[in-house]
Amino acid sequence: MKETCYNGVDGGGEVNIERILSTDRKAIKRVASMMSETWPQSYPTVEKAIAELDDFLHENSVLLVAKEKDNIIGAIGAAAQYGHTGWELHPLVVDQAHRGKGIGTALVAELEDSMRAKGCVSLHLGTDDEFSKTSLADTDLYPDVFEHIKRIKNLKNHPYEFYQKCGFVIVGVIPDANGLGKPDIMMAKRMPLQKR
């Protein structure tokens, strides 16, 4: 088990980031409840999120949690998709009361360290826009999809900008992935060779 300490990230408190396994049922349930609170449309019940995490937690996946004392306040996961070189980041969630304090950034940085150790060279993710949060929503992105990407605007705090601040780049979009005018924004990052 990997454990790293951050000081002063959350109002002067100490936040630890550690890996959890499928056997840690209490932690899985807590992560599932954060997912259900954050994405009720995808996880209307905590049980649905637990089932997804149980499917997700296999040999080629990693789930890290941020803990303040014994309280889990954030989680990040990744699963291998292209052998050991290309991994998908999912899920990433920080408890609402603890957002905007650097915990999301710390989780991404910590995940990158574990990924590098596993031979990952590319980390990618899809970040949906189901609720008109960017200029890529509610419009026909065809035929010149990349022109729309070039001119993307963040209208209502869509997290693509958070990922850009973590070094991810928009590498594409799946128009209408979640229904007409509700795209999935694809982002990726080459893993730095050096440890932070």
Ligand SMILES: CC(C)(COP(=O)(O)OP(=O)(O)OC[C@H]1O[C@@H](n2cnc3c(N)ncnc32)[C@H](O)[C@@H]1OP(=O)(O)O)[C@@H](O)C(=O)NCCC(=O)NCCS
């Ligand atoms: C997105 C999320 C993980 C970010 O975690 P966080 O701990 O709040 O982020 P940080 O405090 O590390 O923010 C780092 C930077 O990103 C910016 N940022 C964070 N969330 C943002 C958002 N939704 N839109 C725009 N910018 C954002 C912050 O303002 C900060 O910018 P700064 O360095 O210029 O001050 C968190 O807000 C969250 O759980 N959101 C709901 C779930 C979600 O959207 N997950 C991603 C799904 S793909």
